[in-house]
Amino acid sequence: MLASALTSARPLIRSRARHTAAEPAPRLTSRPLVWLLLAALWIASVGNLALWRALAALPELANGRGLAFGLAFGVAVTALVVMLLSLFNWRWTLKPAIALCLLTAAGGTYFMQTYGVVIDPTMMVNVLLTDGREARELFSWPMVGALLVLGVLPAAMLWRARLRWPGGWHQARTNAIVFVAACAVLALSGGLFFEDLSSTMRNHKQVRYLINPVNTFYSLARVGHRPVQRNGAAVLPLGEDARLAALAPGARPPLVLMVVGETARADHIGLNGYARDTTPELARAGVVSLRNVWSCGTNTAASVPCMFSNLGREAFGDRQANTEGLADVLQRAGLAVLWLDNQAGGCKGVCDRVPKVGYQALAAPGLCSDDGECLDEVMLRDLDARIAQLPPERRARGVVVFMHQMGSHGPAYYKRSPAKFKPFQPECATNALQQCEHAQLLNAYDNTIRYTDHFLASAIDWLKGQQSQWAPAMVYVSDHGESLGENNLYLHGLPYSIAPDVQKRVPWITWLSPAFQQQSGITSACLARQQDVKLSHDNYFHSTLGLLGVQTQVLDRAHDLYGRCRRAQAQAG
Incomplete structure (x- = not known):
């Protein structure tokens, strides 16, 4: 009978065994505070690799006290993250808050480690205005790996964890205790090494923008608090009294190409004494290159609106409202104005009220790739026809065409020049710049300058073909410079006060036709005498007028570079 009972029970036993084996093992439960502290330690340590690398390189940490300060700084950063997360230490918010902090810290660490940038409000504006095509160029498998290891995997572990939540009142009390304790630890850490902390923050301002993820959240808050920095919806009029002097009898109206360069640094311009001949065509064209010019910012989103403003760098950064800019004043004066944009990122608001042609409409066979990116020469295609479509009464007074280059936009420098304008070989053919030898990186960048040289020379050739009808001229000014691995810095966008000169010193090149020189009184010889005078984007608005x-x-008039020559010629006459 026992054997019979066992035989009959075997199917049930096997069924229960299969059922038991199919069930997942119960997950362990843990207190939310444990995960909060673990996340804070992970973010403060691994998620701040760029911060610790920067601190380790400082001379202040070279002795015993410096090491103690570094340890205290790490404790302070951990306490700061704990303070932040304790505000979200609730059933429905803790996991999303930690996951957001992990992913934000992972992304920040990758870009700060890879390119040497920092995350400040200016950089955040640049990020918010970045288009999809620019973002794709920053994509790489090392970036994916960094995001997975530093952010996604720890966030996934957290998401699978089963947390044991107490009642609401008990949780509120715990959160208050944790917040106050973190504040106390932060104050104690800072107080013990206050002199070291204040000296480090004063002498190495970039450190404050390396603290993940607080740097990102702070920068977003600053941008949100000052929407004027990114919102051009409300724009005040400027130069409502603008007018043109009447053309002399028999004079031809001006036709001026104003080329807004991208990421060109002055010390890689052959005309400025660079060891490589990166500008052979311009050298033959009889241009004048100003060698001591400084940008308004270190990225396009900062520099372009600033250089088109009448305020100057310092006043522009502190502005309380947006005003119209250079293109608006030229149009208000009666000139025909046209903006051609070869960048997907657009004109940053400075061309919003004048006729413009975006990069999509510029596309032409032989000059554009399958992904829609075009070489800068595409802006010269059909230019006559585009100008002919402008109002005839304005064209009779003069035409100004702004051309916004793709130029030397990184990190994919190798895409910015065609094969026949790559004299410097071998070049870096990846957007992961740190993987290339420095010489290859310089080759790729210098090839972009060589192609810009060809583009500008081609623009001058086009202008020479218009001399029977117009008095032509061309002005080229870049928006900012670029770091090419010097001191482990790449690309651009550092805060202006700490950015290296290579991110701020830019080329300014002028070509004037004989007819333009004769009619305006502005001569190339006069400009050549000012080659080494210190100038900046503060001069751009006024000099163009x-x-x-x-x-x-x-x-x-004090900022009008060209007006100086006009007045000097008038006095001499």
Whole structure:
């Protein structure tokens, strides 16, 4: 009977065994505070590799006290993250908050480690205005790996964890205790090494923008608090009294190409004394290159709106409202204005109220790739026809065409020049710049300058073909420079106060036709005498008005480079 009972029970036993084996093992439960502290330690240590690398390189940490300060700084960063997370230490918010912090810290660590950038409000504006095509160029498998290891995997572990939550009142009390304790630890750490902390933050300002993920959240808050930095919806008029002097009998109206360069640094321009001949065509074209020019910012989102403003760098950064800019004043004076944009990122608001042609409409066979990116020469295609479509009454007074280059935009420098304009070999053919030898990186970048040289020379050739009808001229000014691995820095975008000169010193090149020189009184010889005078983007707005003879109260003659030559010629005459 026992054997019979066992035989009959075997199917049930096997069924229960199969059922038991199919069930997942119960997950262990843990207190939320444990995960909060683990996440804070992970973020403060691994998630801040760029911060610790920067601190380790400082001379202040070279002795015993410096090491103790570094340890205290690490404790302070951990306490800061604990303070932040304790505000979200609730059933429905803790996991999303930790996951967001982990992913934010992972992304920040990758870009700060790889390119040597910091995350400040200016960089955040640049990130928010980055288009999909620019973002794709920053994609790489090392970035994916960093995000997975530093952010996704720990976030996935957290998400699978089963947390044991107490009642609401008990949780509120725990959160308050944790917050106060973290504040106390932060104050104690800072107080013990206050002199070291204040000295480090004063002498090495970039450190404050390396603290993950607080740097990102702080920068976003600053940008949100000052929407004027990114919102051009409300724009005040500028130069409402702008007008042009009447053309002399028989004079031809000006036709001026204003080329807004991208990421070109002055010390890689052959005309400025660079060891490599990166500008052979311009050298033959009779241009004048100004060698001591400084940008308004270290990225396009900062520099372009600033250089088109009449305010100057310092006043522009502190502005309380947006105003119209250079293109608006030229149009208000009666000139025909056209903006051609070869960048997907656009004109950053400075061309919003003038006729413009975006990069999609510029596409032409032989000059554009399958992904829609075009070489800068595409802006010269059909230019006559585009100008002919502008109002005839304005064209009779003069035409100004702004051309926004793709130029030397990184990190994929190798995409910015065609095969026949790559004299410097071998070049870095990847967007993971740190994987290339420095010489290859320089080759790829210098090839972009060589192609810009060809583009500008081609623009001058086009202008020479218009001399029977117009008095042509061309001005080229880059928006900012670039770091090419010097001191482990790549690309651009560091805060202006700590950015290296290579990110701020830019080329300014002018070509004037004989007819333009004769009619305006602005001569190439006069400009050549100012080659080494210190100038900046602060001069751009006023000098362009002076170049075209626009009269308005917003013109500051002290900043009008071309007006100096016009006045000198008038006095000599």
